[in-house]
Amino acid sequence: xxxxxxxxxxxxxxxxxxxxxxxxLGSERNWADFLFRRVTWLCALLVVTTLGSIALxxxxxxxxxxxxxxxxxxxxxxxxxxxRIFGALPFVYGTVVSSLLALxxxxxxSLGIAxxxxxxxPDWLRNVLGFLVELxxxxxxxxxxxxxxxxxxxxxxxxxxxxxxxxxxxLPAFSGPAHGFGMLAGGVVLAIMITPTxxxxxxxxxxxxxxxxxxxxxxxxxxxxxxxxxxxxxxxxSGLIGATLLGLxxxxxxxxxxxxxxxxxxxISASLFAPGYTMASVLANEFSEATGELxxxxxxxxxxxxxxxxxxxxxxxxxxxxxxxxxxxxxxx
Amino acid sequence: xxxxxxxxxxxxxxxxxxxxxxxMGLALLPLCSVLYYVFSRGxxxxxxxxxxxxxxxxxxxxxxxxxxxxxxxxLVGLSCLFAIxxxxxxxxxxxxxxxxxFGRVARFAADVLSGVPSITVGLFVxxxxxxxxxxxxxxxxxxxxxxxxxxxxxxxxxxLLxxxxxxxxxxxxxxxxxxWRATxxxxxxTAAPGIAVGVMLAVARAAGETxxxxxxAFNNRFAAESLFEPTASLPVSIYTYALSPYxxxxxxxxxxxxxxxxxxxxxxxxxxxxxxxxxxxx
Numbered sequence: 188x189x190x191x192x193x194x195x196x197x198x199x200x201x202x203x204x205x206x207x208x209x210x211x212l213g214s215e216r217n218w219a220d221f222l223f224r225r226v227t228w229l230c231a232l233l234v235v236t237t238l239g240s241i242a243l244x245x246x247x248x249x250x251x252x253x254x255x256x257x258x259x260x261x262x263x264x265x266x267x268x269x270x271r272i273f274g275a276l277p278f279v280y281g282t283v284v285s286s287l288l289a290l291x292x293x294x295x296x297s298l299g300i301a302x303x304x305x306x307x308x309p310d311w312l313r314n315v316l317g318f319l320v321e322l323x324x325x326x327x328x329x330x331x332x333x334x335x336x337x338x339x340x341x342x343x344x345x346x347x348x349x350x351x352x353x354x355x356x357x358l359p360a361f362s363g364p365a366h367g368f369g370m371l372a373g374g375v376v377l378a379i380m381i382t383p384t385x386x387x388x389x390x391x392x393x394x395x396x397x398x399x400x401x402x403x404x405x406x407x408x409x410x411x412x413x414x415x416x417x418x419x420x421x422x423x424x425s426g427l428i429g430a431t432l433l434g435l436x437x438x439x440x441x442x443x444x445x446x447x448x449x450x451x452x453x454x455i456s457a458s459l460f461a462p463g464y465t466m467a468s469v470l471a472n473e474f475s476e477a478t479g480e481l482x483x484x485x486x487x488x489x490x491x492x493x494x495x496x497x498x499x500x501x502x503x504x505x506x507x508x509x510x511x512x513x514x515x516x517x518x519x520x
Numbered sequence: 521x522x523x524x525x526x527x528x529x530x531x532x533x534x535x536x537x538x539x540x541x542x543x544m545g546l547a548l549l550p551l552c553s554v555l556y557y558v559f560s561r562g563x564x565x566x567x568x569x570x571x572x573x574x575x576x577x578x579x580x581x582x583x584x585x586x587x588x589x590x591x592x593x594x595l596v597g598l599s600c601l602f603a604i605x606x607x608x609x610x611x612x613x614x615x616x617x618x619x620x621x622f623g624r625v626a627r628f629a630a631d632v633l634s635g636v637p638s639i640t641v642g643l644f645v646x647x648x649x650x651x652x653x654x655x656x657x658x659x660x661x662x663x664x665x666x667x668x669x670x671x672x673x674x675x676x677x678x679x680l681l682x683x684x685x686x687x688x689x690x691x692x693x694x695x696x697x698x699x700w701r702a703t704x705x706x707x708x709x710t711a712a713p714g715i716a717v718g719v720m721l722a723v724a725r726a727a728g729e730t731x732x733x734x735x736x737a738f739n740n741r742f743a744a745e746s747l748f749e750p751t752a753s754l755p756v757s758i759y760t761y762a763l764s765p766y767x768x769x770x771x772x773x774x775x776x777x778x779x780x781x782x783x784x785x786x787x788x789x790x791x792x793x794x795x796x797x798x799x800x801x802x
Contacts, residue, residue: 223700227613230606231626234674237667238629241636241644248647299543307540316544318792323551325788327728329755330777333762334554337561337770379550386547410533433635440637442731443755447762467639467731474643475735490643494636501635 242494249488251480260488266453266469268478273485275492277453281370281463282493285445286438288374288459293382294431300382301389301430306401306415317390324383332447335376340367340448343375348460359457366450371459373449377441381434388433392426392511393419422511429507436500440493442467466493555781562778565771575741581768585776587743588757591658592780594744595737595753596727598662603669604719610670611677611715612703618678627678630671641667642732650736658744658751661737665726672725676718680711717791724787728780730755754780 252260256273263274304317344367355361396419404414420427450462451472466489477483573584610626617623645664650656684707692702708715738750739760754776761773 220699223703227609227616228622230609231613231622231674233606234610234633234670235626235629237670238633238636240648241633241640241667244644244647245640248643296543296546299540300547302536303540303544307537319548319551322785322788323547325724325728325784326551326554327730327755327780327784329728329730329758329762330554330558330781333758333773333777334557336762338553338557379547382547410529412533412536413529436635440635440639442637442639443759447759467637470639470643471731471734474646475738487643487647490640494640497635497637497640498632501632505631 245487245491245494249484249491252484252488255481256485256488260485261492264455268473268482271479271481273481275466275485275489277455278464278466278469278489279492280455281373281449282439282465282467284459285370285373285377285449285463285465286435288370289377289381289438290431290435292374292378293385293434296378297382297385297389297430297434298427300386301393301427302415304386305390305393306419307411317387320383320386323379324387328380328441328443329447331376331380331444335372335444335448336368339375340372343367343372347371352460360459363456363458363460365460366462368448368450368462369458369460370449370456370463373445373463373465374459376444376448377438380441380444381438384437385430385434388430388508389423389427392423392430392508395426395511396422425507426511429504429509429511432500432504432507436497436504439500440467440497442471446471466490558774558777558781561771561774562776565775566778570772570775574743578764579766581766583772585752585754585757585772587740588752588754588776589779590743591737591740591751592727592754594658594747594751595661595665595733596723598658598747599665599669599726600719600723602662602666603673603722607670607673607719607722608677608708608715610674611681612708614674614678615681616703627675630674633667634671634675637731638668638729639731639734642735645732646735653748655748656736656738656750657748658737659747661733661751661753662747664732664736665729668729668732669722669726672722673719676721677711677715680714680718681707683714684710713794717794720787720791720794724784724791727787728755728784730759734759 252273256263260273261275261279263272264276265272265274266277267273300320304313304320308316344365348361348365348367348371351361352365400418400422401414404418405411409417445465446468449465449468451464451468452462453464453469454461456463470486470490470493473482474486477486569582570584571589572586573582574586576583610630614623614627614630618627641664645660645667649660649663653660688710689702689707692706693699697705733753733756737753737756739756740750740752744751758773758776758780761769761776764770
């Protein structure tokens with residue numbers, strides 16, 4: 188008796204709440220609109236909470252490593268999970284060096300492509316070549332890795348590395364035995380993978396520069412290249428830097444291709460021929476078979492570090508690219 | 521003197537043009553090389569066994585990649601299920617209320633999320649889904665891929681909805697159609713081909729992702745019976761086979777890469793054609 192009374196009371200209060208809600212919202216139609224708006228809002232909220240929970244989860248998972256290893260974690264040079272020694276410097280070094288090498292190789296080529304596609308190529312060729320560059324970005328990372336193992340590395344070992352050590356062997360960067368696998372192969376694969384990113388963002392940035400500026404330069408008698416150099420590049424500079432940073436962000440976080448070719452040895456070596464290890468690769472290799480809580484936490488901290496660095500890079504890049512695009516939208520540089 | 525100077529300037533112009541063409545060629549070289557090797561080494565292994573048989577025990581030649589193929593289909597299907605509805609609706613929110621404070625935050629979050637390394641997404645889904653369910657599963661893998669697809673779909677939907685003329689919506693509202701029906705039946709339908717292109721590109725990217733699957737879907741030598749078991753996928757199989765010392769597995773890795781590449785290329789090319797004929801033509 189008491190329970191059914193409570194149910195009736197509950198139903199009545201539900202009904203009252205419903206009629207209150209309806210009164211507030213007016214008619215049924217508004218109610219549907221309200222619901223639709225709420226659902227789309229929830230979906231947008233989902234994006235925000237996903238990002239937030241990634242950050243939070245990684246921070247919580249890496250807490251034990253923060254507590255036990257402290258700041259020395261990032262500067263320790265020895266990584267030996269069996270003896271519970273966790274120093275992440277070899278991974279940080281490998282990530283930074285391979286990514287910088289990739290930028291060094293990729294930026295000149297990407298800028299050339301961006302300039303060619305936005306300024307020089309004939310119209311009919313522009314779309315086709317633009318599409319091919321996009322395809323370069325569409326090839327899955329693991330396929331690049333497979334190609335890197337069986338095609339790129341042997342080629343580097345047999346033709347490029349002997350040449351480099353003949354000419355520049357006196358430099359520590361090009362000394363030591365050439366295996367094919369190693370930092371150089373990693374940098375080359377990364378360069379191939381980030382070129383489409385830098386080139387297509389760079390192309391958009393160059394396109395955002397108003398046409399009238401080029402015409403003015405050409406009217407003054409500049410050659411095509413001079414018009415680009417005088418009128419386009421100075422305005423596009425910050426956007427091009429942004430494009431480069433987007434490429435760098437992609438290089439830092441890239442996992443599969445580089446894991447397959449870099450050699451995966453946690454050592455710091457001055458030679459680009461020597462095997463290395465990156466932050467993303469050690470996650471891929473050790474996370475699913477991590478031994479013990481501290482090992483897991485140390486790996487999570489590497490993940491957190493990678494997350495924070497790539498997020499910051501992306502933010503900076505977007506600000507730079509957006510400035511150029513917004514300037515042109517307002518009709519001024 | 522003047523002429524000489526002009527000749528020099530023209531020479532520089534030519535040299536820069538040649539440099540640009542050269543860098544174009546340099547970028548296409550690896551693309552051609554990858555396509556050539558994947559086709560020439562992969563095509564021989566594409567027989568019936570590859571598509572229908574289970575992998576043989578370690579080191580034994582023969583066998584196929586049936587579990588990996590069905591696994592990739594399952595993972596992509598699940599990730600579409602998880603990512604497309606919220607992605608499109610979040611895009612609707614961004615295009616309609618994107619200039620509110622929360623709208624800006626959400627757009628910003630989507631941009632940041634699309635730059636997060638895919639391996640980090642794998643760690644996240646491992647910590648949240650796999651540790652609570654206590655085992656690897658296609659379900660977890662689908663969530664990981666969905667997290668990667670979500671921001672891409674939301675942003676591309678937003679951009680496409682902004683292209684729909686305001687007059688169309690106003691006409692619908694003027695006829696007395698409720699706001700939500702006007703959005704779904706008029707605005708979303710007008711933009712549908714473009715949204716489909718965005719979704720296809722997101723799917724193409726997700727289908728080739730390996731890193732987020734390593735600790736979520738994991739791998740399985742047998743066909744997974746349910747969505748809550750470890751599940752093989754083409755990218756993870758390519759990865760493990762490429763690292764194995766067996767000649768026959770390398771051959772199968774190339775074949776799997778060919779299948780994966782064909783799917784990805786097909787999605788990209790058809791998206792491109794759709795853009796040209798349906799959206800660009802208007």
